[in-house]
Amino acid sequence: MKRTLSLLLAVTILFTLLMPAYAGGDDGTTANAMRFRDDGSFTILQITDLHKNPKDTYDDVNNVLLRRFAQTQNPDLVVITGDIAMSGTLEQITNNIGEIMTAFGDYDIPVAVVFGNHDSETGLIDREGMMAIYNSHHNSISIDEGTLLPGCGTYTVPILASDSEDMAFNLWMIDSGDNDGEGNYGYVQPEQIDWYVNKSNTLKAQNDGSPLPSLMFQHIIVPEIYDALLEVDHWVPHAQKHIFDKDRYFVLNPENTNAGRLSEYPCPPYYNTGQFEAIVGQGDVLAMFFGHDHSNTFNVTHRGVDLVATPKANFQGTYGIDYGGRLITLNEADTATYETHLVPFSSLYSFKDLSLKSLLASGTKLNSVEFKATFLVTVCTIAYKLEYFFTTTLLERLTGKKFNY
Numbered sequence: 070m071k072r073t074l075s076l077l078l079a080v081t082i083l084f085t086l087l088m089p090a091y092a093g094g095d096d097g098t099t100a101n102a103m104r105f106r107d108d109g110s111f112t113i114l115q116i117t118d119l120h121k122n123p124k125d126t127y128d129d130v131n132n133v134l135l136r137r138f139a140q141t142q143n144p145d146l147v148v149i150t151g152d153i154a155m156s157g158t159l160e161q162i163t164n165n166i167g168e169i170m171t172a173f174g175d176y177d178i179p180v181a182v183v184f185g186n187h188d189s190e191t192g193l194i195d196r197e198g199m200m201a202i203y204n205s206h207h208n209s210i211s212i213d214e215g216t217l218l219p220g221c222g223t224y225t226v227p228i229l230a231s232d233s234e235d236m237a238f239n240l241w242m243i244d245s246g247d248n249d250g251e252g253n254y255g256y257v258q259p260e261q262i263d264w265y266v267n268k269s270n271t272l273k274a275q276n277d278g279s280p281l282p283s284l285m286f287q288h289i290i291v292p293e294i295y296d297a298l299l300e301v302d303h304w305v306p307h308a309q310k311h312i313f314d315k316d317r318y319f320v321l322n323p324e325n326t327n328a329g330r331l332s333e334y335p336c337p338p339y340y341n342t343g344q345f346e347a348i349v350g351q352g353d354v355l356a357m358f359f360g361h362d363h364s365n366t367f368n369v370t371h372r373g374v375d376l377v378a379t380p381k382a383n384f385q386g387t388y389g390i391d392y393g394g395r396l397i398t399l400n401e402a403d404t405a406t407y408e409t410h411l412v413p414f415s416s417l418y419s420f421k422d423l424s425l426k427s428l429l430a431s432g433t434k435l436n437s438v439e440f441k442a443t444f445l446v447t448v449c450t451i452a453y454k455l456e457y458f459f460t461t462t463l464l465e466r467l468t469g470k471k472f473n474y
Contacts, residue, residue, distance in 0.1 A: 101210040105231040109401035114144035117360025118381035122156035133442040135172035150360040151185020151288030170206035185288035196221035219258040220244035239283035256338035280353035282404040290359040291345040292337040297371035309334040329367035390453035415450035
C-alpha cells in the first residue's frame, strides 16, 4: 500500500514538472499573472480553513458549497489561505485537494494557495509535496519557490493592466509557518521579510518610483492586531482575552473598525519578527487578509494598513452565521482602494431555492447532496439569525454599544 501511494505521489510530482500550468518561476511579470477585466474590475474570492476531512459528516455538502461559490460569485481568482486538506491518508489528502481544485477548475477559475499551521502536520506529506499536488491541476497558479525561502509558497501574483502588459497591481502570498517549536504558532521568517522588502523595492522602481498597490494573503495574523483593538474590562460584553496575557481583554475599536466582528481572541505568533513594521515602511500593502481564527470577521485599520479576518469555509451543521468566504473587488481606475464583503453560506441559498418549482427547474432531486446542502444551509441560517438577534442585535440596543460593524 505504501509503495502504491509513493508511486502515486511521484507520478503527481512528475506530471507537475511536465505540464504547462499557470505556475512558474517568480519573475514578477507573467509567469502566473492575472489581468484586469476589460471593464477594469478584478474580483478575488478568499476561502480559508476548509479543514477538509473525508470522514466529516458534511464533506459532500462542503464540496457542493465550493461549487456554489464558483457559480454564484464567478471570481477572477480564488485565494485559499491555509488549513485546507490535512486529514486522512496520503491518498485521501490527494483526493481532497482534487475535489477543491476541481470545484473551481470546472469553471476555469484560477486558484492560488498559501499554507496554514495544520496543513502538513500529519507527517505523511510536507508542504512541498502538497504544493506539487495542487500544481498538478490546470487551474493552479501557486508557486513553490524551492530553497529560495523558508517554508513553501511565498510568492507573488501580478495583476496586469486590462490593455497592456504593464503590472497594475500585486498580490503577496506568504507562508506564515506552522509552529515555532515551543508550543506557539509559527511566524514569517526574517528571510521572507527581506525577500518582501527587496521585491517591493523592485516593483516600486518598475512603477516609476511609486509603491505598487498590493494586497497580502497569509494564514496567521500579525501580533500587531492587539495594538489595533481596544482594551476594556473583562465584564464588557463580547470582550476577548489576550492570547498570551489572560488578564487583558479587548473589543473592536469603533475609531478604526471598518466592518465585522471579534468573535474569538486573535491567535498571532508569540515572536514578532518585524513583518508588519516592514509592510508599513514599504507603503505598498493596502490590506492583509488572514484565516486561522475561525469565527472572526473584522476589518480594522492599523497604521494605514487594513487587517482583515476571514472566517472558515467549512460547513459543520452548527456553523456560525458568518462562515463562508470573502469577496474582494479591485478597480483598475483606482488601485489605491479596494472593496470587500463576506459571502456567508447563508447568501448562497434562500427559501426560494427550496421551493418545489426551483428544485424541479434545477433538476435537483430530494435525495441528492445538492438538496441536502440547500436544506441544511437554509435551516441553519434561520437558527443562527435568531441566535444573532438575541446575542448581538438585542444586546446592542440594551447597552447602546456596537459589537458588529
